[in-house]
Amino acid sequence: MAVKDIFNFARESEAILIINGGENSLDKTFQYIARAPGGVFEGSFIVARPDGSTIYTSILEEETAKRTGMEVKIFKTRQEYESMMRESLKKYNTVGLNYASLSLENYKNLLRIIPDKDFVDVSVSIKEARIIKDKEEIENLKEAAKIASDSIDAVHLSLKERMAEKEVASKVVYEMMKNGADGPSFSTIVAFGENASQPHYSPGMRKLKKGDGVLIDYGALYNDYCSDVTRTVCFGRASEELKEVYEIVYRAHSESMKLIREGANGKDVDIKARNVIDSTKYKGRFIHSLGHGIGLDVHDHSALSYTLDFPLKENMAITNEPGIYLPGKLGVRIEDDVIVKKDGCEVISHGATKELKEL
Known part of the structure; x- marks a missing residue:
């Protein structure tokens, strides 16, 4: 099915060559076609016809x-x-070549190995095929979202004063793998207090304290x-500002979710979502796009951005993640994973709580 979908877009190619290099140059399209139950497949290739x-x-x-059911040849x-x-x-x-994932080294090797080919x-075409999920x-995707959703309560219940962000991050990974994740x-990202104002924060040794x-x-x-x-929660009693920001982000999340549907x-x-936030005193503090595609990659494709016309189609998998970020003070983001349907969307993560949790 995956190969057929790619060729529906790539009709100019007689065959498509998907190449994996080393661990830092693996093409996710290899797994999209093979659906292999594990394995790394470094230095392997697929010829798709x-x-x-x-x-x-x-x-x-x-x-x-061989467990894929595909023809296999061993070198x-x-x-x-x-x-x-x-x-x-x-x-x-x-x-056909997937230039988006092909390293320069691998491309130069191809020119040496098969110099007589016209590469396209x-x-x-691969991106378009991968956007719609079978x-x-x-x-x-549903199982990945369920595992994540089932794991967070245990993490929240484990929070204690003076825990470090890195310690909590390790607990998140432990709980997910205990619940069946491959990793x-x-x-x-675990961010306490003022660190949450950085959307792409890397957890450090900052210690957790009340509030x-x-x-x-x-x-x-x-x-x-x-x-x-x-998920954003509060350890102990939340300030009025944190509660206010959470309520606005939740409203932006729920109001925008109502618009997600095919077409x-x-x-x-x-x-x-942006209008909900910008109608408050926190105008301009939503500083990233609302959502992206998910799949074999966490950021599988563009999806929800005020800068991009992007028609939604049935069986796209996307995120919805509004946030408000106040530098040096706090940050709140709420993110869920959804499948686009003809008449709406299906939230496949458990869904955020309307009220800010105080733990």
Whole structure:
């Protein structure tokens, strides 16, 4: 199904070559096509054709590769790797490449191994195919969101004075993996008090104290698919300002959620949330876009931004995450994962509470 979807957009290609380099140059499209139950597949490649696809990999991944049900061919040396690539593509003149994920080193190697091919960039075609999730992808995304949602209460209950942000972050990952995650889908953000005013904060050794807001932005990885959830609570009694900010962010979140459906423009959804916040004294303190796509990547594609016309389609998976950030004081963000439906959306994370939790 994945290969067919790609070729629906990439009709100019006779075959598509997906290449994995080392651990820092793995193409997520490899997993999109293979749906392998585990494995790393470093230094492997897939030749995708309209009538089927073949995985070329080392003996390290042989057992995992065969569990995909795809045709599998094993190489033992670099010489065999190059020979198999030439043989697999010898009858094709036009070969599609995912330039968006292809390292310069791998591209130079291709020019040496198969110099007689006309290469075509199919990265946009791959992106378009991956935006709409199939049934299996949605099931994986739902499980990733469920694991994340099921894990946060135990983290909140474990909070104690003088805990460090890094300690809480490790607890988040522990709880998710205990609940079935393959790992975190990105580096967990835990921000206490004034640190929460930085949307991309990295947790440090700042100690927790009474009255601190606690922002946790985290996600579970399940079968290579990501969730991305943010919850903001207060440790102890919350200040009136923190309560006020939370109420406004929650209202922006819930009001914009009502607009998410097939045919809606992501731009309008963002503007709805932004208008809620900008109608208050915190105008201008929502400093990022409202949401993004999720899938094999945490930021799978653009989705909800006042700067971008982006028509929503059924079975897109996106986030909704408004926030208010007051430098040196506090930050509040609420984020949920949703699946776009014809007549609305399905929230696949458990959903934020209307009232700010005081722990």
